[in-house]
Amino acid sequence: MDGEKIKRLEEKARKIRRHIIRMTGAAGSGHPGGSLSSADIVTALYFEVMRIDPQNPRWPDRDRFVLSKGHAAPVLYAALAERGFFSVEDLLTLRRLGSPLQGHPDMKKLPGVEMSTGSLGQGLACANGMALAARLDGRDYRVYVLLGDGEIQEGMVWEAAMAAAHYRLDNVTAFLDHNGLQIDGPVARVMSVEPVAEKWRAFGWDVQVIDGHSMEEILQAVEKARAVRGKPQMIVAETVKGKGVSFMENMVEWHGVAPKPDEVERALAELA
Amino acid sequence: MKKIATRDAYGKALVELGRENPDVVVLDADLAKSTKTIEFAKHFPERFFDMGIAEQNMIGTAAGLAAAGKIPFCSTFAIFATGRAFEIIRNSVAYSRLNVKIAASHAGITVGEDGGSHQSVEDIALMRSLPNMTVLVPADAVETRAAVRAAAQIQGPVYIRLGRPGVPVLHGDDFHFEPGRAVVMREGDDATIIATGIMVATALEAAGLLEQEGIGVRVVNMHTIKPLDEEAVIAAARETGVIVTAEEHSVIGGLGGAVAEAVCACHPVPVYRVGLPDVFGESGKPGELLEKYGLTAAHLAARVREAVTKKGRR
Incomplete structure (x- = not known):
């Protein structure tokens, strides 16, 4: 694979992580842990994989991305701003009164947001709907979805998983941000979702398991997923919550707590 | 007086709408024969999606279809449509004012023998509490047809409440229906x-x-x-x-x-x-x-x- 491209994407992911730290720091609240764990996936999608046009966010043939784990809004906002959907300066208005950057993504307020999410478990069904519409309209766009591993405790996720396979939605590619932590503690202790790969396979999906922080593996997995016919595809991404900031990594405490000013400085130094 | 169930009128109106508007799609949750969406399914199988006994997923899928420009009509019994799927209707549909129509049948006690578990007596309250939602409760077959057509014209979520039993036809064919006008x-x-x-x-x-x-x-x-x-x-x-x-x-x-x-x-x-x-x-x-x-x-x-x-x- 093209080394230059990988390097460029890795640098972009680092930049997006810096935005996540600055945004949540400025907001004084938000969810840095799960934003950092999915930063490489989201970067790959927005800067290499997806067919999008920031100048024309409602372009009918665009690829769609649904952030089903809506609390990771900072990573989505950072990617959209870096990609040119709106100004990078707006990122610092996160969660403020009147800002289009709501605590959880609001499609009516911010260009580039494909679906309002935040209440967990709902995004995959919405993505399936978009994928069915693509089929009806004879359009070849693809729909990408990002799910959290705690999120898949929601029963509706499995209703949607069943439906995607039943309707053979091969234009749906989902990522599972498998960072192993949720608010109340390790997913394994709160309510185990294992074995995830086997579950999705049993539901009729094509499943790959990758290192969710390897840009190369992410791109290769997407490439493989796109070639699958007749089945939706799940890419289980093994990730580290808080990835990139040593004192946040694998710490459940950083699920929904913003860094204080000195912590912002330390984190930014590590991400320089 | 002639009696027609509003759900029967709904089934007919959907077919008519489907003929006129290729963007109209219909979803049901394993009750197509009862809600009468089966009529649409017969005429337009490629635009009909049976979602199985999974109402939350039905509404979520409809939200995605609407986000991509379709006009989805979702049907099942009122108790499941508004009760089981309430929070999906709130967050995936009404919150973003997506163009999803929920036409629920078997509302109220006239469901009859199935009993209290299936008799929705709180659906109007639930749907009325949601911002962006229009709530229509047609009185007869003529009004049902008009309500379905009006719903397709409204940009945003609409709840249509339909019943199981035959009810008298009150209006003539010249009846003019205007949402929000008693x-x-x-x-x-x-x-x-x-x-x-x-x-x-x-x-x-x-x-x-x-x-x-x-x-x-x-x-x-x-x-x-x-x-x-x-x-x-x-x-x-x-x-x-x-x-x-x-x-x-x-x-x-x-x-x-x-x-x-x-x-x-x-x-x-x-x-x-x-x-x-x-x-x-x-x-x-x-x-x-x-x-x-x-x-x-x-x-x-x-x-x-x-x-x-x-x-x-x-």
């Missing part, structure tokens, strides 16, 4: 019955009974619960001095609640609410249940008579 079905000065859905026919019957006693009753058909035609409600309050609401729904939060809210603020007069008195339904024949819970013309007339008497004493 229809005065007959005039009267002594009291007003504001009714919705199948209770409109009952209200007309009650008004007929009272006329024989010299009590003149205005009957207002409130086919749109939201946005409520407050003008019609205030006019009734001002001109007749007392209002009795009639709905096949809990007296909490539905038509009675909406009317009382409007009257309280703008022109306080007594409002008596006829409906399910904060209880669940039970098994029985629809007619037996309507009788037991006081949703007959005789019961309604008695409530109006009492209201008019009390009004005189004030």
